[in-house]
Every structure is written in C-alpha cells, then in structure tokens.
Amino acid sequence: MNISWTLSRYLARQFLTVVLITFAVFLSLIFMFELVELLRRGAEKPGVTFGLLASMALMELPRVGGKTLPFAVLFGGMAAFLRLSRNNELVVARAAGVSVWQIIAPALVVTFVIGTFVVTIYNPVSATLATQYRQLESKYLDQQSSFLALSSNGLWLRQADSTGQSVVHALRMGEQGIELYDVTIFLYGNSNSFLGRIDAREAVLKDGYWALQEVWVLLTNDQPRRYETYEQETSLTAEQVQDSFARPDTISFWDLPHFIETAESAGFSARRYHLHFHQILATPVLLCTMVLVAAAFSMRTARFGGFVQVVMGGIFSGFLVYFLGDLSIALGLSGILPTLLAAWAPSAVVMLLGLAVLFHLEDG
Numbered sequence: 275m276n277i278s279w280t281l282s283r284y285l286a287r288q289f290l291t292v293v294l295i296t297f298a299v300f301l302s303l304i305f306m307f308e309l310v311e312l313l314r315r316g317a318e319k320p321g322v323t324f325g326l327l328a329s330m331a332l333m334e335l336p337r338v339g340g341k342t343l344p345f346a347v348l349f350g351g352m353a354a355f356l357r358l359s360r361n362n363e364l365v366v367a368r369a370a371g372v373s374v375w376q377i378i379a380p381a382l383v384v385t386f387v388i389g390t391f392v393v394t395i396y397n398p399v400s401a402t403l404a405t406q407y408r409q410l411e412s413k414y415l416d417q418q419s420s421f422l423a424l425s426s427n428g429l430w431l432r433q434a435d436s437t438g439q440s441v442v443h444a445l446r447m448g449e450q451g452i453e454l455y456d457v458t459i460f461l462y463g464n465s466n467s468f469l470g471r472i473d474a475r476e477a478v479l480k481d482g483y484w485a486l487q488e489v490w491v492l493l494t495n496d497q498p499r500r501y502e503t504y505e506q507e508t509s510l511t512a513e514q515v516q517d518s519f520a521r522p523d524t525i526s527f528w529d530l531p532h533f534i535e536t537a538e539s540a541g542f543s544a545r546r547y548h549l550h551f552h553q554i555l556a557t558p559v560l561l562c563t564m565v566l567v568a569a570a571f572s573m574r575t576a577r578f579g580g581f582v583q584v585v586m587g588g589i590f591s592g593f594l595v596y597f598l599g600d601l602s603i604a605l606g607l608s609g610i611l612p613t614l615l616a617a618w619a620p621s622a623v624v625m626l627l628g629l630a631v632l633f634h635l636e637d638g
Contacts, residue, residue, distance in 0.1 A: 281367070281372070282379070282380045283380070285358075285377065285380040285381065286380035286381065286383065286384045288354050288357070288358065289350070289351060289354045289380065289381040289384055290384050291354075292350045292351075292353050292354040292357070293346055293347055293350030293351065293354070293384075293385075293388075294350075295350070296346045296349050296350035296353065297339070297342070297343060297346035297350070300339060300342045300345070300346055301335060301339045301342075304335060304338050304339055304342065305331055305332070305335050308331040308334055308335065308338065309327065309328060309331040312327040312330055312331055312415075313327055315415050316414065316415055319414055319415060321414060322414050322415070326410070326414065330407055330410050330411070332403075333403040333404065333406050333407040333410070334403070334404065334407045335403075336396065336399060336400035336403055336404075337400050337401075337403070337404040337407075337523055340392065340396065340397070340400055343388075343392065343561070344560055344561060344564050344592070344595070344596070345564075345592060345596075347385060347388075347561050347564040347565060347568070348564040348567060348568050348588070348589075348592040349568075349589075349592075350568075351381060351385075351564065351565050351568030351569065351572070352568040352571065352572040352588050354381070354568075355568060355569055355572035355573050356572045359572065359573065364377065364573065374569070374573065374632055375632075377569075377573075378565060378566070378569045378573075378632075381565050381569070382562050382565055382566075385558070385561045385562050385564075385565050386558050386561070386562055388558075388561060389557045389558025389559070389560070389561045389562070390558055392557050392558075392561075393527055393554055393555065393557050393558065394527070397526065397527045397554055398526035398527060398528060400523070401523065401524050401525055401526040401527075401529075402526065404521070404523055404524045405520075405524045408521070408524055424520075424533070424536050424537055424542070427445075428443055428444055428445040428446070428456075429442075429443065429444045429445075429447050429454070430442070430443055431443075431444075431510075431515070433508050433509060433510050434509050435506075435507040435508055435509060436507060437461070437463060437464070437469070437507075438461075438462050438463040438464045438465075438466075438469075439462045439466070440459050440460060440461050440462060440506075440508075441459070441460045441462070442454070442457065442458075442459050442460075442477075442484075443457070443458045443459075443460070444456060444457045444458075444477070447542055452478065452479050452512055452515070453476065453477070453478050453479075454476070454477040454478075454479075455475070455476055455477075456475065457472075457473070457474045457475075457476065457477040457484075457486070458471060458472070458473050458474075459471060459472040459473075459474075459477075459484075459506060461493075468494065469493060469494060470491070470492050470493035470494050470496075471492050472486065472489060472490070472491050472492070472504070472506060473489065473490045473492070474486035474487060474488060474489045474490075474504070475487050475488040475489075476488070477506075479508070479510065479511075479512055479515065480505075482507065482508065482509075483505045483506060483507050483508055484505070484506040484508055485503065485505060486501075486503065486504040486505070486506060487502070487503060488502065489501045489502070489503070489504040491504065520533070522546055522547050522549075522550035523550065525547070525550075527551070527554050530547060530550070530551045530554075531551070533547060534547045534548060534551070545606070545607060545609070545613065546607055548613045549603055549606050549607065549613055549616060549617055552613060552614060552616075552617030552618065553603070553617050555617070556617055556618050556621055559618070559621045559622070559625065560595075560599075560620075560621045562625070563595065563621045563624050563625040563628060564592065564595070566624075566625060566628030566629060566632065567588060567591045567592060567595070567624065567628050568588060569628070569632060570588075570628045570631035570632050571587050571588035571591065571631075572588060591624070594624075595620060595621075595624050598620040598623070598624070599620040599621075602615075602616045602617075602619055602620050603616055603617075
C-alpha cells in the first residue's frame with residue numbers, strides 16, 4: 275500500500291513539532307546554566323556587566339545547543355511516536371496496511387533536511403558566534419594578552435613581555451608551536467611605539483623565553499647586530515600557545531578545508547580538524563540514526579507493552595550512541611582509528627542495529 279500524501283504530511287508535522295519543542299526546551303536550559311556559570315566567572319572581573327554576560331551566553335548557545343540536537347531528535351521522536359501510539363493512530367495506520375517504513379519515512383525526510391540545514395547554515399552561524407564568544411572570554415574573563423592566528427603566509431602570535439608587546443611571525447612550525455622556523459619578531463613599547471625587529475632561523479619556546487638561533491637584531495636606536503644564539507623574553511607557555519589555536523567548533527564548515535590546508539602547510543597537525551569536518555558531514559546520518567532508535571523502541575509499545583522499559587531502553591541507546599561517538603573520536607585523535615572510520619563508524623553501527631530491530635518489528 276502506498277502511503278497518502280496527507281498522512282505523510284501529518285506524520286512529518288507531528289514529528290517536527292515535537293522535535294522543535296524538545297530542542298527549544300534544551301536551549302532554554304542550556305542558556306540558564308551557561309548564564310549562571312558566566313555570572314560566577316565574571317563576578318569580580320572589571321568591566322564585566324550583566325548585559326555582556328547575557329550576550330556571551332547567547333553567543334555560546336548555538337554551539338552547545340548543537341551538541342544536544344541528536345538527543346532532541348531522539349527524545350522528540352520517541353515522544354512523537356509514543357503519542358501516535360497512545361492515540362491509536364499507529365494502530366489504525368498499521369491495520370490499514372501501512373508499514374513501519376512508510377510511517378517513519380516522513381520523519382527520516384524531515385530529519386535529513388534538518389541535518390542538511392545544520393551542516394550548511396546552522397554550523398557557520400554557530401562557528402561565527404563561538405569565535406566572538408572566545409574573543410570576549412579571552413578579553414574579559416581570562417584576560418589573556420596572547421593571540422595566535424594561522425594564515426596563508428604563516429603563523430602570527432602576539433605576546434607580552436616586560437618592555438611591552440611583540441608580534442611573532444613564522445613561516446613554519448613544529449611540535450605544536452614549540453618550535454618555529456624562519457622567525458621574525460616585531461618589538462613594540464608600552465605606548466605601541468615600534469622598537470625594532472629580530473630575525474632568526476629558528477626559535478624554541480623555553481621557560482620564560484624564546485631560544486633563537488642565527489639571529490639578527492635590528493633596533494631603532496642601535497646598529498644591526500648578529501648573534502649565533504639569543505634569548506627573547508616571553509610570558510607565553512607551551513600550553514598557552516597550543517590553546518591559542520582555533521578550536522574546531524569555531525571554524526565554519528565551509529572554511530574548514532582551507533584551514534586544514536593552511537595548518538598542515540604550517541606544520542601543525544590537523545587531525546582534530548579533519549575529524550570535526552567529517553563529524554559535521556555525518557550530522558544528517560547521525561540524526562537519522564536517532565530517528566531509527568526512537569522508532570525501534572517507542573513503536574514497540576503498541577504491540578508488546580512495557581512502556582517504561584521501552585522508553586528507558588531508548589534513552590540508554592541514545593546515550594550509548596553518544597558514548598561510542600566520544601570513544602571513537604578519542605581513538606581517532608590518538609591515531610588508533612583512521613579519520614573516516616572514527617567519524618562515521620558510531621552512526622553507521624547504531625543505524626544498522628536500529629534497522630535490524632525495525633526489520634524484526636515489521637516481520638514479527
């Protein structure tokens with residue numbers, strides 16, 4: 275029997291409405307928790323106002339909320355299917371010859387559209403707001419003076435020292451920013467006056483200073499001087515340099531390929547960015563997997579009973595997907611699993627399990 279267009283629209287509308295309501299509830303809770311945490315962190319910081327913290331919480335909301343979207347689809351899907359079961363609508367549809375696949379097909383189509391929207395539009399907006407959040411967090415809450423950026427012409431790093439500020443530029447990098455090659459350091463005084471520059475073949479970050487090799491020092495108030503080795507003061511640590519790199523979730527899906535290419539050409543390992551890129555690509559599949567899990571558990575109540583047990587089983591399965599995803603990503607970051615396998619395997623495995631349960635339900 276072919277499912278009618280009217281029934282398909284009705285099922286899709288029911289599913290979408292419940293999922294959106296569930297996601298809105300998640301976003302409201304996240305905003306409240308995020309605002310409370312920011313109020314705690316900014317309680318004694320100078321120049322921090324409630325309006326600033328509230329705007330920061332809103333900027334962070336899409337990024338954190340995006341992580342809960344699979345659970346919104348899972349819980350919203352279970353609620354939608356359970357509601358249809360409790361109202362005997364699924365029983366009537368099944369009695370009329372509508373199969374399980376025809377019932378969940380509208381939900382899968384809606385979910386795939388949501389996933390595509392997340393990849394193409396939601397993620398870039400979230401990344402832009404997350405970048406602004408990070409900048410405000412560094413300025414007002416962490417009060418850090420260092421900043422690192424990668425570009426097509428190398429690496430740029432701003433740092434502070436006892437004489438003022440300096441900007442470090444390097445064409446290549448090794449060991450996650452601890453070693454820099456073809457280095458130029460631009461020196462500035464406390465009033466942002468230009469003091470000179472230092473050119474070096476290599477720079478290694480030590481405890482409180484850069485150890486430079488084959489150095490030319492050109493100061494505005496002195497003649498050029500050459501040194502085999504030279505020490506330039508810095509307040510940076512290895513952890514600060516590594517943390518200054520852009521987090522994967524602050525980079526738009528459309529900008530990730532170029533960023534990966536730039537990072538690799540600068541000598542930086544881009545494995546986590548590769549993983550994040552494929553995680554984003556796998557979003558529609560992950561969301562559809564959650565629909566299958568929701569259907570496999572919630573649609574059984576109409577035929578087999580055990581409402582609480584079935585719902586708890588669905589919730590447990592959702593968290594199992596989340597755990598397997600985190601485990602797979604950890605293995606991918608460590609190099610144990612290939613990037614593609616680490617990003618796609620959890621969704622694929624759970625989708626196969628959900629399909630197996632639905633095949634059993636349809637044939638049973």
